[in-house]
Amino acid sequence: MHIPPLDPNVAARKGFRESEERLKRFWTAVDVAKGEGGWSVTLDGRTPKTPAGAKLTLPTESLARLVADEWAAQGEFIEPGTMPATRLASTAIDRVSQVREAVADEIAAFAGTDLLCYLAETPTSLAVEQAREWTPWRDWAALDLGVVLEPVEGIIHRAQDPAAVARVRELALRLDDFALSGLAMATPLLGSAVLALALQRGAVGGEAAFELSRLDEAFQERQWGVDAEAAERTAARRAEAVLLDMWFRALES
Structure with missing residues (x-):
């Protein structure tokens, strides 16, 4: 998913800023506080900021x-690589809020080439496994989302019904900036708009997806x-899926 990247390489007392130097931890106490616009992270009572200078404020306490x-x-x-939820929050606040239509377009485009629609021709054992595991999720998309996608054997592209693609776009745009950001991260990770929407809605867990x-x-x-x-690459991607599951569930509470 192409969203102009936000990589908080380092954090400073007044928020994130770019630097070639490693910054030391500058706070002792971490907490959250309810205020105008939602719940803010606090470091020794002060709210850190996103790379664009906005307060790091989230919609739910969780x-x-x-x-x-x-x-x-x-x-x-400070090790930015260990802060994926912070990066995703900053992306939601600074970028996705400004480019919602474009983000929804890219998510919908994945529905047009959804992983769950491309079954192997050979070997037979893999094709059988894919049919067994993926068919229920295409059925779920049709019944629960109104997204009807047709499977095909092999890797040759088959255009999906434009109505199905448009429906995915509609569902994406119904989400708030934080859920949309999570969906934008989940869709390319999983190669499937259907699995990403199932994860966002809690129909499937992160590791299972x-x-x-x-x-x-x-x-x-x-x-x-x-x-x-x-x-190692697989473990890192699995960790992203688990984090996204936590992200979506935290948005619900």
Whole structure:
């Protein structure tokens, strides 16, 4: 999903700012506080800011605490790579809020080439597994979302009904900036607008959604084994899916 990137490489007393130096942790106490516009993360009573200078304020207490936990977990030096919820919150506030239509367009485009619609021609065992695991989710999309997608065997593109693609766009635009940001991250991660919407709605968990998205990859691993580098990449992607599950659930409470 192409959203102008926000990478809070470092944080400073007045919020995020770019620097080539590693910054030391500058706070002791981390908490959340309810105020105008929602719940803010506080560092020694002060609210950090996003890269664009907005206050790091979230719509629910649970989501604010999810972000605050990342700040609390920092050691002597700030490690931005360990703060995915903070990055996603900043993206929602600074970027997605400004480009909602474009983000929804990209999510909808994935519905036109949704992973769950492309079944393997061979081997038969993989095709059977895909049909068994993916058909219920296409059915769920049709019944629960009004998104009817047609499967095809092989990798040759098959255009989907424009009404189905338009429906996904409509569903995306119904979300607030924070849920839309999560959906924008989940869709390319899973290769599927259907799985991303199922995750956002709580119909499937993060780890289960991720495993559904990598049936072909898992099949190849069973045949040929897994090297350490591939395993590391898979673990990182799985962690993203789990984080997104936490993100969506925190938005509900």
